[in-house]
Amino acid sequence: xxxxxxxxxxxxxxxxxxxxxxxxxxxxxxxxxxxxQTPGQGLxxxxxxxxxxxxxxxxxxGRFSGRQFSNSRSEMNVSTLELGDSxxxxxxxxxxxGQGVYIQYFGAGTRLSVL
Amino acid sequence: xxxxxxxxxxxxxxxxxxxxxxCTYDTSESDYYLFWYKQPPSRQMIxxxxxxxxxxxxxxxNRFSVNFQKxxxxxxxxxxxxxxxxAAMYFCAYRRAQxxxxxxxxxxxxxxxxNP
Numbered sequence: 001x002x003x004x005x006x007x008x009x010x011x012x013x014x015x016x017x018x019x020x021x022x023x024x025x026x027x028x029x030x031x032x033x034x035x036x037q038t039p040g041q042g043l044x045x046x047x048x049x050x051x052x053x054x055x056x057x058x059x060x061x062g063r064f065s066g067r068q069f070s071n072s073r074s075e076m077n078v079s080t081l082e083l084g085d086s087x088x089x090x091x092x093x094x095x096x097x098g099q100g101v102y103i104q105y106f107g108a109g110t111r112l113s114v115l
Numbered sequence: 116x117x118x119x120x121x122x123x124x125x126x127x128x129x130x131x132x133x134x135x136x137x138c139t140y141d142t143s144e145s146d147y148y149l150f151w152y153k154q155p156p157s158r159q160m161i162x163x164x165x166x167x168x169x170x171x172x173x174x175x176x177n178r179f180s181v182n183f184q185k186x187x188x189x190x191x192x193x194x195x196x197x198x199x200x201x202a203a204m205y206f207c208a209y210r211r212a213q214x215x216x217x218x219x220x221x222x223x224x225x226x227x228x229x230n231p
Contacts, residue, residue: 106160
């Protein structure tokens, strides 16, 4: 079974641009979560989706948004990029949210550099 | 809000020896889940072990075991017979059991070096 796939692996953008990151969950998984990882702040929760609905959102500005499609694939978008948005963005998928100890499986992430 | 603290930013261990990674957390809830994740240089987070708070028995997975002290809000990871492949960043994480959310709250992580 294929794991969580994130594309692209690396991305370089300039300030003010916008970017879209993609996450394909493990087949059969319907819940997708996103995290931002930086050396200073560590791993911070961005948002989670289930059945195309955002169920929970972290403390990030409105420039960060996401969506989930009917096939459970998810995208996140960052508009008006700032230097501080440079980070590793990780996606995780699980069968269903919050029911028992469903394991979250992580992708290898997208490394975003903002110049 | 829940918080997770990993006070040791780095540790090293000799191959074949045992090392313990510490983690404390703060929560007002009685039911929750705790996890240790490993992140090697490949960047992919891998689940090492998990513990359900309502279970008193400490979880074990082969060479990995935890010491879960609910009253002290402590959740340490013991790695026995350390191998070179254990070198990685290790993150302790918390998840609520109620509320239907998958949100993980992570500690800052600890870099483990394994010396041959």
